[in-house]
Amino acid sequence: MKFSSKVQRCGLSPMRKFHPYAVAAKAAGKRVYHLNIGQPDIETPPVYFQAIRDFSQKVLEYTESPGIPALIRQVRSYYARLGVELSEEDVLVTTGGSEAIQIVCNCILEEGDEIIIPEPFYPNYNTFVCTAGASIHPIPTTAEEGYFYADRARIEAAVNEHTRAIMVTSPGNPTGVILSREEMRLIADIARERGLFLICDEVYREFVYGGEELSSMIQFKGLEENLILVDSVSKRFSACGARIGVLISRNRELMSHALKYCQARLSVATLDQVAAAALYTMPPDYFTATREEYKRRRDTVVSKLQQIPGVVCKCPGGAFYLMAKLPVDDADKFQQWLLTDFEDHGDTVMFAPGEAFYATPGRGKDEIRIAYVLKQADLERAMDLLKLGIEAYNRRG
Amino acid sequence: MKFSSKVQRCGLSPMRKFHPYAVAAKAAGKRVYHLNIGQPDIETPPVYFQAIRDFSQKVLEYTESPGIPALIRQVRSYYARLGVELSEEDVLVTTGGSEAIQIVCNCILEEGDEIIIPEPFYPNYNTFVCTAGASIHPIPTTAEEGYFYADRARIEAAVNEHTRAIMVTSPGNPTGVILSREEMRLIADIARERGLFLICDEVYREFVYGGEELSSMIQFKGLEENLILVDSVSKRFSACGARIGVLISRNRELMSHALKYCQARLSVATLDQVAAAALYTMPPDYFTATREEYKRRRDTVVSKLQQIPGVVCKCPGGAFYLMAKLPVDDADKFQQWLLTDFEDHGDTVMFAPGEAFYATPGRGKDEIRIAYVLKQADLERAMDLLKLGIEAYNRRG
Numbered sequence: 001m002k003f004s005s006k007v008q009r010c011g012l013s014p015m016r017k018f019h020p021y022a023v024a025a026k027a028a029g030k031r032v033y034h035l036n037i038g039q040p041d042i043e044t045p046p047v048y049f050q051a052i053r054d055f056s057q058k059v060l061e062y063t064e065s066p067g068i069p070a071l072i073r074q075v076r077s078y079y080a081r082l083g084v085e086l087s088e089e090d091v092l093v094t095t096g097g098s099e100a101i102q103i104v105c106n107c108i109l110e111e112g113d114e115i116i117i118p119e120p121f122y123p124n125y126n127t128f129v130c131t132a133g134a135s136i137h138p139i140p141t142t143a144e145e146g147y148f149y150a151d152r153a154r155i156e157a158a159v160n161e162h163t164r165a166i167m168v169t170s171p172g173n174p175t176g177v178i179l180s181r182e183e184m185r186l187i188a189d190i191a192r193e194r195g196l197f198l199i200c201d202e203v204y205r206e207f208v209y210g211g212e213e214l215s216s217m218i219q220f221k222g223l224e225e226n227l228i229l230v231d232s233v234s235k236r237f238s239a240c241g242a243r244i245g246v247l248i249s250r251n252r253e254l255m256s257h258a259l260k261y262c263q264a265r266l267s268v269a270t271l272d273q274v275a276a277a278a279l280y281t282m283p284p285d286y287f288t289a290t291r292e293e294y295k296r297r298r299d300t301v302v303s304k305l306q307q308i309p310g311v312v313c314k315c316p317g318g319a320f321y322l323m324a325k326l327p328v329d330d331a332d333k334f335q336q337w338l339l340t341d342f343e344d345h346g347d348t349v350m351f352a353p354g355e356a357f358y359a360t361p362g363r364g365k366d367e368i369r370i371a372y373v374l375k376q377a378d379l380e381r382a383m384d385l386l387k388l389g390i391e392a393y394n395r396r397g
Numbered sequence: 398m399k400f401s402s403k404v405q406r407c408g409l410s411p412m413r414k415f416h417p418y419a420v421a422a423k424a425a426g427k428r429v430y431h432l433n434i435g436q437p438d439i440e441t442p443p444v445y446f447q448a449i450r451d452f453s454q455k456v457l458e459y460t461e462s463p464g465i466p467a468l469i470r471q472v473r474s475y476y477a478r479l480g481v482e483l484s485e486e487d488v489l490v491t492t493g494g495s496e497a498i499q500i501v502c503n504c505i506l507e508e509g510d511e512i513i514i515p516e517p518f519y520p521n522y523n524t525f526v527c528t529a530g531a532s533i534h535p536i537p538t539t540a541e542e543g544y545f546y547a548d549r550a551r552i553e554a555a556v557n558e559h560t561r562a563i564m565v566t567s568p569g570n571p572t573g574v575i576l577s578r579e580e581m582r583l584i585a586d587i588a589r590e591r592g593l594f595l596i597c598d599e600v601y602r603e604f605v606y607g608g609e610e611l612s613s614m615i616q617f618k619g620l621e622e623n624l625i626l627v628d629s630v631s632k633r634f635s636a637c638g639a640r641i642g643v644l645i646s647r648n649r650e651l652m653s654h655a656l657k658y659c660q661a662r663l664s665v666a667t668l669d670q671v672a673a674a675a676l677y678t679m680p681p682d683y684f685t686a687t688r689e690e691y692k693r694r695r696d697t698v699v700s701k702l703q704q705i706p707g708v709v710c711k712c713p714g715g716a717f718y719l720m721a722k723l724p725v726d727d728a729d730k731f732q733q734w735l736l737t738d739f740e741d742h743g744d745t746v747m748f749a750p751g752e753a754f755y756a757t758p759g760r761g762k763d764e765i766r767i768a769y770v771l772k773q774a775d776l777e778r779a780m781d782l783l784k785l786g787i788e789a790y791n792r793r794g
Contacts, residue, residue, distance in 0.1 A: 001592065006503070006507060012656065012660060043455045044456055055446070059440055060636045127658065127661035128661065133508070225398060239457045242666060264524035269640040272669065
């Protein structure tokens, strides 16, 4: 039987592909410290569960394809607090930020098209871009420069006649890089000058550790036709399992095409929408404690990493990820070995090997992504395990 | 800005495109009887809501990308009762049956490919096929023959070098047509002989009104490489808003490609999976009352329709839809007129105009799909409104 050439070009998730080895390691009695998946351990606000308990309709019906009015209203209020007035038509509720990205790719990309994305990037972007028949044109970065990419010459060097869009994630997954106001403006200018869509994945907006004000690309004027925003409750409210995201744009034609997809899949899960609306009633200072917790974790991970000989890691400004360059030949082999051959007092550690975060062949082979989503003591132990693992791996015959 | 040529070929949902007119009609004080959407009014089993209330984890986490083991186990038990042994790897949980179809289309179709589907068909199939770059090659049917399509010559006439798959929905949406055991075997034979995938959307399996035993294409032997099954809790348990479906196949390569998509969108909503597992604990006779209720409704609608002069409608065997041919020039215009210009004692009626259910240009213009999802008295009133509407529409100057 023949399969789509597009799906054959896609790979399994680097965050999830070592799952079977982890299962085997656990079955063999090992404790695995998971730094591979961005699953926060912060409690989901109880209003989420309460809203679902309070749901009293007897028939669990489809909702409106664009999302329930109560949730759209809450999303608009949230953006109003950032100084952004959105109309109802500017917002479509999606099944996680993932679906928003998938819909956007299907609306604006097709065979032979390119989308500019700084690499390393969130690998699932590649699946969505590939499925649409297009490819990622990466903006190269280096670990030594802290994965910096917001430079006019570098970005413009990637633009050609196939380019349809620039996509940025800020705060960044997997690098933790955050764009300054000036860098955001630069990228916005390039998108406008070149007539490109600008897709901004801002699901980590609150996760900034330098005292920065909350910001969004949608705060800039004159970007109405270009800007497409992806947002989600997953990280903001530690509600990954809700699968509630939004697609925001003032480009009417884009939104009318996106609505076709929303209608084709009928609606987003009803109870999760109701409960997500409740999440947005959390007071604005709800996030303060979470931010402090993550800042502490980042500082722990970075300081521990920088103490490992041969590791390259600049301190990132946001999100809860960082990329690091390791003194190993191949992070994929190293990860597998950590699960099958290594342990320290019964413990081992898991991260996401770097290669799948790159479009350029051969790049990222000695890099890993770390998600610092564990409690302080566990994080410290995990970083110690990484250090011990590197030493043992490089000592083995 | 340029958009994908594929999305430009897709249309808005015929079930949902008159929504703004319905809103306006209601705002003007009209009562609208909705026969346009397959939203059952049957109560969702309370175990659904109870399972969610009992959920005690404090962090709403992502689940496994293929779905939670508890739900996969329940799906396997359900199929075991149909005499079908599924392994864990044969099942992927999806965000509604819709996502299952979307994933399958992306895995097996690409530019220039064709998929054979009897027309009229569920219009959202077209969006998923189109997005994958392929097109629907319809098997023509007629209202006069009760939309019969399970004929070797008719199906084989549609096969060519571009054909990748045959897709059938039984019991059928929008026609209510059900395949007999022999017809199923015929279609299975053709798929196997021609080396085609056979995609079976069986989400209405329980909705059969002639005393038929529950059946599935997966009960046939020797179809392991060809068969792809789409199923869902939406209709079976009146839980459309759960957005929980499954993709079932024993074709290992297909499932490995499908898993890439499942991983890219991370997971299906956690609480809805937990609650859907609870739905499958309903006793096998749970469905008896529902089936009787729908049978009564079907009989009401068919007998009322057959009394309207000029209407063509054969009594269908299953699902809760039927297609009917009306004595009007254009069902789209007629629907709009019913919402804007018609009322009887403040009431009007809404159905899904037929054109979007066809791939062949010009076909279906005088047909409508009716979803008989209202209580008996409301259904009778709705059919009377249809009769009055047809008369008034054809009398207008």
